Amino acid sequence: MASISIEEISKVYPNGFQAVDSLNLEVAEGEFMVLVGPSGCGKTTALRMVAGLEDISAGVLRIGDREANQLTSKERDVAMVFQNYALYPHMTVFENIAFGLGLRKMPKEDVRKKVTEAASILGLTDLLSRRPALLSGGQRQRVAMGRAIVRNPAVFLMDEPLSNLDAKLRVQMRTEVHRIQRRIGVATLYVTHDQTEAMTMGDRVAVMRAGVLQQCDKPQVLYSRPTNLFVAAFIGSPAMNLFEAYLSDDGMSLQMGSQRLSLGAEALEQRPEWAGHRGRKVVVGLRAEDLPVHSGEDANFFLAKVEAVEALGSELLVHFSIDAVRVSGDQSADDESGEMQAVLGSMGVGIARIEPRANVGVGDMVRLRFYPERLHLFDPESECSLELPR
Numbered sequence: 405m406a407s408i409s410i411e412e413i414s415k416v417y418p419n420g421f422q423a424v425d426s427l428n429l430e431v432a433e434g435e436f437m438v439l440v441g442p443s444g445c446g447k448t449t450a451l452r453m454v455a456g457l458e459d460i461s462a463g464v465l466r467i468g469d470r471e472a473n474q475l476t477s478k479e480r481d482v483a484m485v486f487q488n489y490a491l492y493p494h495m496t497v498f499e500n501i502a503f504g505l506g507l508r509k510m511p512k513e514d515v516r517k518k519v520t521e522a523a524s525i526l527g528l529t530d531l532l533s534r535r536p537a538l539l540s541g542g543q544r545q546r547v548a549m550g551r552a553i554v555r556n557p558a559v560f561l562m563d564e565p566l567s568n569l570d571a572k573l574r575v576q577m578r579t580e581v582h583r584i585q586r587r588i589g590v591a592t593l594y595v596t597h598d599q600t601e602a603m604t605m606g607d608r609v610a611v612m613r614a615g616v617l618q619q620c621d622k623p624q625v626l627y628s629r630p631t632n633l634f635v636a637a638f639i640g641s642p643a644m645n646l647f648e649a650y651l652s653d654d655g656m657s658l659q660m661g662s663q664r665l666s667l668g669a670e671a672l673e674q675r676p677e678w679a680g681h682r683g684r685k686v687v688v689g690l691r692a693e694d695l696p697v698h699s700g701e702d703a704n705f706f707l708a709k710v711e712a713v714e715a716l717g718s719e720l721l722v723h724f725s726i727d728a729v730r731v732s733g734d735q736s737a738d739d740e741s742g743e744m745q746a747v748l749g750s751m752g753v754g755i756a757r758i759e760p761r762a763n764v765g766v767g768d769m770v771r772l773r774f775y776p777e778r779l780h781l782f783d784p785e786s787e788c789s790l791e792l793p794r
Contacts, residue, residue, distance in 0.1 A: 405433045406468030406481075406558035407591055408454060413463030415449050415615075423449040425615040426463070431559070434589045436582065438606035440596055441638070446615035447595045448563055454593060455484050455561050467558055483552035484561040487568060489544045491536040497523075498532040501550040522550040525587055527580075541569045542577050549581070553588060560585070560592040566601065578605055599639055603627070611635050633787040636689050636780060637733025642721065644780070645690040645754035646731040651781070653683040658779075660688060661728030661752065663706045671776035677790050678781060686790065687731050689780030692721070695756035697764065698773035705771040710764055711753065720758050724772065728752040731784075 408431040415424040424446040431437040439447040452458040454465060456477035465472045472480050491500050498519055505515045523529045526546040536544055545565055552560060565581070566574045582605050585592050596602055602609045603623040610620040611634075619631045630636035636644045649660040655672050658665040665688075672678060698705040708724035730752035756772055764770055781790040 405590055407431060407433050407435075407466075408437075408559055408593060409464075409466035410450070410454070411464040411466070413450070413453060413465060414461045415446070415453060415458060416461045423615050424453070427612075427615075427617055429610055429617065429620065431591045431593055433591050436585050436592045436594065436605060436607045438594045438596060438602040438609045439612060440599055440602035440609055441612035443597055444614075445612040447597075447612050449615075450612075451561055451563055451593060451595045454480075454559075455482055456480050481558040482561055483555050483557035483559075484563065485545075485548055485552050485565045487564045489536070489548045489568075491544060491547055493536050496533050496535055497528060497539070497547050497550075500536070500547055501528075501554055504551060504555055518554045519550070522553045525553065525584060526550050540573075542573050542580070545569065545577060546580070549584065553584075557590065560588075560590050562592065562594040564596050565594075567596070567598075574601070581605065600641055603639065609639075611638060613638075629789070629791065630689075630780065631789050633687060633731065633733040633782050636782070636789075640691065642692050642755040642757070643733070645692065645695075646733050646782075647688050647690075647726070647752050647754070648729040648731060648784070649686055649688040651678065651681050651684060651686050655679060655682045658686075658688055660706065661726055663726070663728075665706060665774065665776075666704060667776045667779075671779070674777055675781075675791065681781070681783070681790055685784055687782040687784050687787075689782065690754065690774060691778065692755045692757040694775055694778045695754075695758075695772045697756075697758050697762050698771040704776065705773050707769055708754075708756075708772050710766055710768045710770055712766060713764060715760070718760060720760055720762060720764070722756045722758055722764055722770070724754055724756060724770070726752050726754070730754070 410427055410429040413424060413427045416422045427450055439450060441447050449458060453460050460473050467480055501519045501522060502515050505518060523532055526549060528546055528550060531543060566577050569577060578601060606623060608620060609623050609626055611618045613634050619626060619635045626635060626639045630639060637646060647660055649658045651658055655678060656667055658667060708726050710722055711725050712723040714721040783790060
């Protein structure tokens with residue numbers, strides 16, 4: 405087993421395009437690290453540099469205690485699982501898994517032992533005599549993983565291995581891949597554009613944007629303490645609601661559109677970092693689950709108009725509009741709220757996750773409760789969280 409150390413690695417193509425900019429990342433032995441971000445953010449390029457499939461323009465890559473910049477893919481002792489299963493259709497499952505071992509001239513008895521062990525881990529023991537055409541998508545992906553496992557590599561690299569599966573099978577395979585990685589205990593760098601996949605699988609998650617690492621931490625930390633607007637908008641489903649607001653001169657309230665949100669002294673004591681932005685424009689972030697329908701008389705609510713209701717059985721997703729300006733966080737192109745923003749014009753739109761028995765309908769005006777201690781505030785110019793040290 406080995407670790408992966410990525411130190412200030414960059415990739416600049418001959419045409420001048422910089423795909424990865426000074427990436428720093430450490431993947432410990434046995435750790436499952438997920439690289440996530442929108443298409444074109446540089447995550448696959450970073451993975452290919454680790455694999456030796458792309459030259460490194462600058463920086464140092466170490467696998468274990470060896471500098472790997474000048475090593476070939478074979479010398480790096482990495483195994484890569486691709487989005488495309490790349491199985492040989494004329495070979496059985498056994499032959500597909502054993503293919504790489506045969507090229508190494510390994511004795512047949514050793515090959516049989518390794519393939520049998522890998523098949524047991526992957527739940528493929530009863531399928532070893534079948535050909536790929538008779539397998540499901542999930543089974544084919546496990547065969548592709550088996551081909552990597554039998555090599556006993558120093559590290560695993562996975563490039564969106566579940567993206568070709570249907571939604572239900574992807575959920576099942578997330579658990580399977582995580583279980584297999586845990587059992588083998590090899591450092592794994594996993595690339596995906598699906599933030600749900602990243603959050604449910606990774607020991608830690610590294611969020612990338614335009615070739616630059618935005619934040620790397622445990623999934624729950626990314627969710628509860630995003631360092632900037634991009635991470636706040638990208639992590640979480642539905643995405644965090646983001647609106648322009650003004651923090652009052654005394655810091656005791658937020659002006660969001662025509663409505664004033666009372667913060668109170670306790671919230672200010674918990675968030676002393678907010679003091680430097682009193683009397684200034686901010687971006688306020690509200691998670692959907694922190695906005696229940698409110699029936700009390702205290703001041704911690706704002707009025708919103710219901711634009712659509714999605715009944716999901718265990719919960720309702722209420723799409724609402726207010727007269728504050730919505731901030732996209734670069735997610736408007738592929739998030740449902742962004743589509744509704746285009747329909748509703750200048751009104752701010754958001755989503756509240758509420759209990760399924762709530763009596764709400766399209767066109768209703770509802771009170772949405774908010775919790776000052778759960779608010780996220782961001783600087784609209786730097787896009788950084790106000791909770792970060794200056």
